Amino acid sequence: MTANSHTHHEPSYLEVKPRKGIWNWLLSTDHKRIGLLYLYSILIFFAVGALLGLSMKLELIAPGETIMGAQTYNGFFTLHGIIMIFLIVIPGLPAVFGNFFLPLMIGADDVAFPKLNLLSWYIYILGALIAISSQFMGSGPPDTGWTFYAPYSFQTNTNMLPAVTGAFVLGFSSILTGLNFIVTMHRMRAPGMNWMKMPLFPWTLYGTAWIQILATPIVGITLLMIVAERLFQIGFFDPALGGDPILYQHLFWIYSHPAVYIMILPAMGAISEVIPVFARKTIFGYKALIISTMAIAFVGYFVWGHHMFTSGMSGEALVSFSLLTFLVAIPSAIKVFNWISTIYKGAIHLEPPFYWALSFIFVFMIGGLSGLVLGSLATNVHVHDTNFVVAHFHYIVFGGTGFAFMAALHYWFPKIWGRMYDKAWANIGWLTFFIGFNALYFPMFYLGIIGMPRRYYDYLPEYHGPNILSSLGAIVMIAGLLIIITNLVRSTKSGEKAEADPWNGKTLEWKTTSPPPLENFDKQPVVDKGPYEY
Amino acid sequence: MYQGISNYSEGVDTAFMVILGISFAFLIGLTVTMIYFVIRYNKKRHPKATQIKGSTALEIVWTVVPTILVLVMFYFGWSGWRPMHDIPEDAMKVKSIARMWKFSFEYENGKTSEKLYIPKGEPVVLDLISRDVIHSLYIPAFRVKEDMVPGRTKQMWFQANKTGSFDLFCAEYCGLRHSYMTTTVEVLPQEEFKSWIADTTGxxxxxxxxxxxxxxxxxxxxxxxxxxxxxxxxxxxxxxxxxxxxxxxxxxxxxxxxxxxxxxxxxxxxxxxxxxxxxxxxxxxxxxxxxxxxxxxxxxxxxxxxxxxxxxxx
Known part of the structure; x- marks a missing residue:
């Protein structure tokens, strides 16, 4: 099929408006509209989270008090973490692009359970409101960090219970979305699309969905234990009641480490979509990329202990966790090798999504390689709980997931809104962001290696230099972000009309109109070859 | 930087060198390759892509080689850490007490101090005690860090090989004044330490x-x-x-x-x-x-x- 066969197509999903005004969004069970509901909510939360992050960096531009007090700073990094992790990066790619593109990419008209899908969004919003309410109710915003470590989180009189409850509710949204995606992929693939013909973004969603279903309940259990401890004085975590604070750390990371793979796997999937299209070349090592996805999803369950190398585990446990952590690095390396090999002998089209994908590979390598320093016992002891960890983490979840999110947004933008953005501004935005990002986070590796602990409101003069660079980087990065967002928002209304397949993509979402009709395809697509065959 | 200040410096810094060395080699090598491919195979120079589905041989190579490399890195990480785990029996004991937001140190003769005074060239073992929440005793120059967990008595040990004054931080977030929970380690020549510890006039x-x-x-x-x-x-x-x-x-x-x-x-x-x-x-x-x-x-x-x-x- 080509774009021309759609001259008399059905109205696009954006034109179908059976209800009045906002209700077309709030009551729609169309996976595409739900994907956009997530996108808009995530963008609003992201604006708040980014402003908090920027204020923290401005505070750290000089030692001593710069723009806020210590209690405010501690509240800011807590809320920054809660918003960025639980409201943005965990739902992120699956909720936005998974919802919008999973059915399109496998040739289905929707997800398996459209109503459950809408319910998942409402649960997400409920969880977000509960988490944010912690800022305004009780005796003050939580100041525990997003990790809520016991016993500090039990002793502080700030409002930490709603924040954890919010995480618990958000977990249900995550589980239901995962379940929905798994059933969709098992039951609704287009005729002829066997598992080995499914594109790689759906494959990573599949691996992610299993983690969402299997790991998320741990958060629920942990919350119930906290409630039991607070209400019935049953000592699980608080040493004052005979509990063990290290048990809390175990439970927290048994969920929160696999959660990092919830964040990064779909990002890897999006990159695997973008690279072949702009190289006009089939993906290199399709099977290797699938196997490495599933390997990461599986081994990712068994490495949580590397967050706790200085907590006081037995030597045997430390050695095992260190070894397993090194092993989980291998499938990520395999992915990088396959992406770069895909570029080899391609016909490279330098477009904005491809710049984002290339820079993803670069920052993801820095994030992954710095993870080796943290997986190794001797070096971990030195850099654990320092700025090094903050840098590593931001290179992975902001560099990795964030750059992939931007790649996906610029790649699928014409399909979602049926219009093309201004490519020159997109490139300027990308370059500004890329420079700012690296100036912001790279100095933090150095700060960590020379010993500056994380979550420091104030620091000794010897750490001043790199902090200045880092704070300036934050300003540049935010400027880049503003350019990117302005360009995209303007283009949803005033961009040039986009064709059905502006990038010459081969996966099924490019075989329907831009934007797609409500039921996605005029005719049920039939698949007879692999997803990236040029 | 701090080369050779404590008994761990060598092991830990070797692990750093090995891991960072391999990492930078990979990062630079792969980035240069990627940029080269992007330029060399730009559509102007290479308008028709050559379709290559993959290569089992290459997949095996780039699975096996990284596996060997990570095992090497694991080994250096392990061998640099192992001495931290084996506490010598004859080490001098100091009771280290953390509370929001202050460290204090108690010596066996009853002397207490806000700074950690230790003799050069002698193993020191710290009993790590927290009176309230989790703290973490971190001496960057010594390459050591260990959490101080309420309800548990843990230990850490080290030996300083150079005299001087070194920063000591709390590394685990512990509330409002976390970033002010700092002191120093004062490494004294043995004789000087003996007279310091004997002087209980304080x-x-x-x-x-x-x-x-x-x-x-x-x-x-x-x-x-x-x-x-x-x-x-x-x-x-x-x-x-x-x-x-x-x-x-x-x-x-x-x-x-x-x-x-x-x-x-x-x-x-x-x-x-x-x-x-x-x-x-x-x-x-x-x-x-x-x-x-x-x-x-x-x-x-x-x-x-x-x-x-x-x-x-x-």
Missing amino acids: VATAEGEEAKPGTAGKQIIERLGCVSCHSLDGTKLVGPTFKNLWGKTEMVTTDGDERQITVDKEYIKRSIYQPNVDIVEGYREGQMVSYKEELSDADIDAIVEFLKTIDEEE
């Missing part, structure tokens, strides 16, 4: 200068780090200042009811033993833990004597 002053009222109380307050939250000069920190506190009239909230109290011995004692019963207007609950285990009646008398003196001085 402790003896408590009796020797008893003539001056309040000295004993002042020492208790400094030893326990009370002043990191309660200033002596009227500054508002986490808790009310000690300046002019004695005899003052305060509004407090007790069980949700506001009431007026006068600061007397009974009130001071209750505030130390059950700090969350009466909350002074303008301050938050839950910031302080009970010091019932650590302070006797006599200690509280001494503190009261001290409070009276800073009242009079001004």
Whole structure:
């Protein structure tokens, strides 16, 4: 099929408006509209989270008090973490692009359970409101960090219970979305699309969905234990009641480490979509990329202990966790090798999504390689709980997931809104962001290696230099972000009309109109070859 | 940087060199390759892509080679860490106590110090004790860090090979003044350390200068780090200042009811033993833990004597 066969197509999903005004969004069970509901909510939360992050960096531009007090700073990094992790990066790619593109990419008209899908969004919003309410109710915003470590989180009189409850509710949204995606992929693939013909973004969603279903309940259990401890004085975590604070750390990371793979796997999937299209070349090592996805999803369950190398585990446990952590690095390396090999002998089209994908590979390598320093016992002891960890983490979840999110947004933008953005501004935005990002986070590796602990409101003069660079980087990065967002928002209304397949993509979402009709395809697509065959 | 300062420096720094070396080689090599491919195979120079589905041989190579490399890195990480795990029996013991937001160190002869004084070239083992929340004792120059977990007694050990003064930080976030919970390690030549540890005049002053009222109380307050939250000069920190506190009239909230109290011995004692019963207007609950285990009646008398003196001085 080509774009021309759609001259008399059905109205696009954006034109179908059976209800009045906002209700077309709030009551729609169309996976595409739900994907956009997530996108808009995530963008609003992201604006708040980014402003908090920027204020923290401005505070750290000089030692001593710069723009806020210590209690405010501690509240800011807590809320920054809660918003960025639980409201943005965990739902992120699956909720936005998974919802919008999973059915399109496998040739289905929707997800398996459209109503459950809408319910998942409402649960997400409920969880977000509960988490944010912690800022305004009780005796003050939580100041525990997003990790809520016991016993500090039990002793502080700030409002930490709603924040954890919010995480618990958000977990249900995550589980239901995962379940929905798994059933969709098992039951609704287009005729002829066997598992080995499914594109790689759906494959990573599949691996992610299993983690969402299997790991998320741990958060629920942990919350119930906290409630039991607070209400019935049953000592699980608080040493004052005979509990063990290290048990809390175990439970927290048994969920929160696999959660990092919830964040990064779909990002890897999006990159695997973008690279072949702009190289006009089939993906290199399709099977290797699938196997490495599933390997990461599986081994990712068994490495949580590397967050706790200085907590006081037995030597045997430390050695095992260190070894397993090194092993989980291998499938990520395999992915990088396959992406770069895909570029080899391609016909490279330098477009904005491809710049984002290339820079993803670069920052993801820095994030992954710095993870080796943290997986190794001797070096971990030195850099654990320092700025090094903050840098590593931001290179992975902001560099990795964030750059992939931007790649996906610029790649699928014409399909979602049926219009093309201004490519020159997109490139300027990308370059500004890329420079700012690296100036912001790279100095933090150095700060960590020379010993500056994380979550420091104030620091000794010897750490001043790199902090200045880092704070300036934050300003540049935010400027880049503003350019990117302005360009995209303007283009949803005033961009040039986009064709059905502006990038010459081969996966099924490019075989329907831009934007797609409500039921996605005029005719049920039939698949007879692999997803990236040029 | 800090080459050779502690017995771990070599092992840890070797692991750093190995891991960072391999990492930079990969990062630079792969980035250069990627950029080269992007330029070399630009559509202008290479308009028709060559379709290559993959290569089993290459997949095996780039699975096996990284596996070997990560095992090498694992080995260096393990061997640099192993000595931290085996604590020598003859090491000098120092009791390290952390509380919000102060470290204090107690030696076997009873001498206490806010800074960690240790002799050069002798193994030292720290008993890690936390009185409230989790802290983490971190000496960047020594490449050591270990969490201090309430309810558990843990140990860490090291040996300093160079004299000097080195930063000591709390690395685990512990609340409002976390970033101010810092002190230093003072590594002294052995002889100098011997005379430092033998000189207990700091402790003896408590009796020797008893003539001056309040000295004993002042020492208790400094030893326990009370002043990191309660200033002596009227500054508002986490808790009310000690300046002019004695005899003052305060509004407090007790069980949700506001009431007026006068600061007397009974009130001071209750505030130390059950700090969350009466909350002074303008301050938050839950910031302080009970010091019932650590302070006797006599200690509280001494503190009261001290409070009276800073009242009079001004």
